[in-house]
Amino acid sequence: MSADNTIKEKRKSRRRKRAEEDEALIIEEEEEESGLTDRKGRATRARREIDSSPVRSRNIVFRFIGGVGEYVGGVRSEIEKVSWPTRPEIRRLTLIVLATVIASAIALGIIIGTIFTELFRIGLQQPIILMGAILIAVVVALFFFRRGR
Numbered sequence: 001m002s003a004d005n006t007i008k009e010k011r012k013s014r015r016r017k018r019a020e021e022d023e024a025l026i027i028e029e030e031e032e033e034s035g036l037t038d039r040k041g042r043a044t045r046a047r048r049e050i051d052s053s054p055v056r057s058r059n060i061v062f063r064f065i066g067g068v069g070e071y072v073g074g075v076r077s078e079i080e081k082v083s084w085p086t087r088p089e090i091r092r093l094t095l096i097v098l099a100t101v102i103a104s105a106i107a108l109g110i111i112i113g114t115i116f117t118e119l120f121r122i123g124l125q126q127p128i129i130l131m132g133a134i135l136i137a138v139v140v141a142l143f144f145f146r147r148g149r
Contacts, residue, residue, distance in 0.1 A: 085093070123130025
C-alpha cells in the first residue's frame with residue numbers, strides 16, 4: 001500500500017507543479033499583453049502608446065465622427081463634475097471684480113498721469129532729461145519683449 005500511496009502522491013505533486021507552471025505562464029502572458037514590466041509594475045509610456053492606438057480599419061469619415069463623439073462625451077462628463085456657483089455667489093463675485101477693476105484703473109490713471117505730467121513738465125524745461133527717460137523706457141520695453149520670447 002505504501003507504494004501505491006507514494007505513486008499517488010507523486011502524481012498529485014506533478015499535477016500541482018504543472019498547474020503552478022501553467023498559472024505562472026498565464027500571469028506572464030497577461031503581463032505582456034497589459035504592458036506591465038517586472039521592474040516598474042505598470043505600463044510604460046511606449047507600451048501605453050502601442051496599446052491605446054486606435055484601430056484604423058474604418059474610413060476617415062467614421063473616424064472623424066467617432067472622434068467628435070468621444071470629445072463631446074468627454075466634455076459632457078467634465079461639465080457634470082463642475083461645481084457651479086449659485087446666483088448670489090455670481091452677483092457677489094461680479095461686484096468684487098468690477099470694484100477691483102475700477103479702483104485699480106483709477107489708481108493707475110492717477111499715478112501714471114501724475115508721473116507723465118511731471119516728466120513732460122521737467123522734460124520741456126530740460127530736454128536731456130526727457131530724452132534719457134524715453135531711452136530708459138525703450139530699453140526696459142525691449143528687455144521685457146526679448147525676455148517674453
